[in-house]
Amino acid sequence: MKNILTIAKFTFKDIVKSRVLYLTLWIALFILILSYITSEFSYGNVLRISIDFGLGGASLAANILAIFVGVNVLSDEIESRTIYITLSRPISRVKFLLGKILGVSSILILSSFVIFGTSLVVYLMRGGVLDSVIINSLFLGILESILLFLVVIFFSLITSRALSVINTVVIYFVGHAITHISNLSFVKNREGLELVLRLYKAVLPDLNLLNYKPFVFNADLVSSQNIMNSYLYGVSYIVVLSFINAFVFKNKELS
Numbered sequence: 001m002k003n004i005l006t007i008a009k010f011t012f013k014d015i016v017k018s019r020v021l022y023l024t025l026w027i028a029l030f031i032l033i034l035s036y037i038t039s040e041f042s043y044g045n046v047l048r049i050s051i052d053f054g055l056g057g058a059s060l061a062a063n064i065l066a067i068f069v070g071v072n073v074l075s076d077e078i079e080s081r082t083i084y085i086t087l088s089r090p091i092s093r094v095k096f097l098l099g100k101i102l103g104v105s106s107i108l109i110l111s112s113f114v115i116f117g118t119s120l121v122v123y124l125m126r127g128g129v130l131d132s133v134i135i136n137s138l139f140l141g142i143l144e145s146i147l148l149f150l151v152v153i154f155f156s157l158i159t160s161r162a163l164s165v166i167n168t169v170v171i172y173f174v175g176h177a178i179t180h181i182s183n184l185s186f187v188k189n190r191e192g193l194e195l196v197l198r199l200y201k202a203v204l205p206d207l208n209l210l211n212y213k214p215f216v217f218n219a220d221l222v223s224s225q226n227i228m229n230s231y232l233y234g235v236s237y238i239v240v241l242s243f244i245n246a247f248v249f250k251n252k253e254l255s
Contacts, residue, residue: 003091007099008106015069015107024061024111031057032118047128048217054119055137055213058112062145063172065111066104070152071164073100078254094246101150101242108145112138133219136227137212143234144210148172150241151205157248174200175207209233 015021031053074097077083086096116138124130151171155164178201209230215222 004099008102011103027061028115028118050123054116058115059141062108062112066145066149070149140210179208
């Protein structure tokens with residue numbers, strides 16, 4: 001466990017030093033200004049606008065970081081050959097990978113909190129109330145970004161960086177659209193197509209199950225059981241992907 005935490009700490013520091021978190025700070029500043037200006041001149045639901053900016057911005061930034069940090073986090077180590085120095089010490093590949101996952105996950109959590117926090121300030125200043133649906137929407141969004149990070153790591157272990165990013169982006173968009181596509185009458189009237197979509201949902205992530213942003217101001221449409229099922233789905237997927245990545249990385253030829 002100590003080795004995992006050490007790798008996580010150095011991974012966290014390396015990402016901070018790479019200045020990639022400037023993206024988070026710029027998005028946070030942009031959302032803060034935009035939320036304030038919009039709340040001043042909007043005639044609509046001011047509270048909804050500010051919290052939508054916060055949750056949407058936090059999710060967007062975390063997902064971008066997850067993909068572009070994830071595609072490089074192992075590849076850079078292998079190409080620079082620093083991984084050989086690390087693995088020459090009494091630390092297994094699995095522990096090394098888990099440390100990387102923990103370190104990057106910490107960055108994703110920090111990014112989400114910073115961006116959401118800036119919008120939350122405006123939301124609370126305007127009289128908003130921080131309820132459980134908003135909090136759960138934030139944490140489920142973080143789970144989604146960690147899941148995407150693990151997806152891009154998997155692809156980076158078996159293919160090129162460009163294909164890893166493309167495959168992950170496709171999975172992201174399809175994962176959010178799959179539920180809506182399944183409900184189309186065009187699909188329901190075609191058993192073959194419906195079967196293909198069921199197989200997709202059985203193997204690849206249905207990210208719409210982690211998206212509660214549309215229900216932030218419709219809490220009565222969300223039950224505690226729904227939220228628990230979403231957490232269970234997200235955490236289970238993360239655990240399974242971690243095991244798969246650990247297996248692939250453990251048996252990968254490093255060259």
